Amino acid sequence: FFCFVEIMSDFRDAYCKQLDSTGSGIKAIITRLSHLLKHRDPPLWDHLMVTTKVDPQFYSFRWITLLFTQEYEFHQGMHIWDFIFSAKDNARLETVLDVCCAMLIHIRKDLLQGDFTANLKMLQRYPATSDLQHIVARAFALSSAPRCPS
Numbered sequence: 001f002f003c004f005v006e007i008m009s010d011f012r013d014a015y016c017k018q019l020d021s022t023g024s025g026i027k028a029i030i031t032r033l034s035h036l037l038k039h040r041d042p043p044l045w046d047h048l049m050v051t052t053k054v055d056p057q058f059y060s061f062r063w064i065t066l067l068f069t070q071e072y073e074f075h076q077g078m079h080i081w082d083f084i085f086s087a088k089d090n091a092r093l094e095t096v097l098d099v100c101c102a103m104l105i106h107i108r109k110d111l112l113q114g115d116f117t118a119n120l121k122m123l124q125r126y127p128a129t130s131d132l133q134h135i136v137a138r139a140f141a142l143s144s145a146p147r148c149p150s
Contacts, residue, residue, distance in 0.1 A: 003085060007067065007092065029064060030056050033097050040101055040142060044108050052116045059123035063100055071103075071126040083136050087143070095143055102139035106130055 034056050038045040048054045062070060067084070069077045080099060087095040104111065107127060111119050 003081070007081065007084065026061065026065065027057075029093065029097070030060050033060050033064075033100050036097050036101050036142075037104055040145075041105055041108065044104060044111060047112050048104075048119065052114065052119050054116060054119045054123065058120055060100055062124075063103070063126075064096060067096070068099065072128075072132065076132050079132060079136065083139065091143070094147070095139070098139040098142040099135065101142055102135045103130070105138060106135050 034045070034049065037048075037056075048056075067077070068080050071077075072080065083099070084092055084095050103126060104123075107122065107130065110122060110127075114122060
């Protein structure tokens, strides 16, 4: 319970409708994810945002606000939460964004081949067969790399 309270306190602004359009609200968090993907994988960002016009709000809102609990089974979600808790207190949100970015990069090949409908379906129902260990390892590598400019 203590761990849950800690992580929820880090993300409280994402759950407050009055803060949606502020620098700490969910819209700003999703924008930060888009910037991170653009910095880490420009061709994938370009395909999603420009070519197929799949806005990150269509999939990442659920990923972030539910902290991956809908994309993975309970024990897998706890593995991701362990990774999030391993981050310094002030870096947990960045770690969540690194996991989101790693999830996108993990299915990069399929996303680059997809159109709007296929990509949206894939991102809203993230592939259950995805290698979670690989995703967490990639997220760790992303979190260790220099951050993108805001």
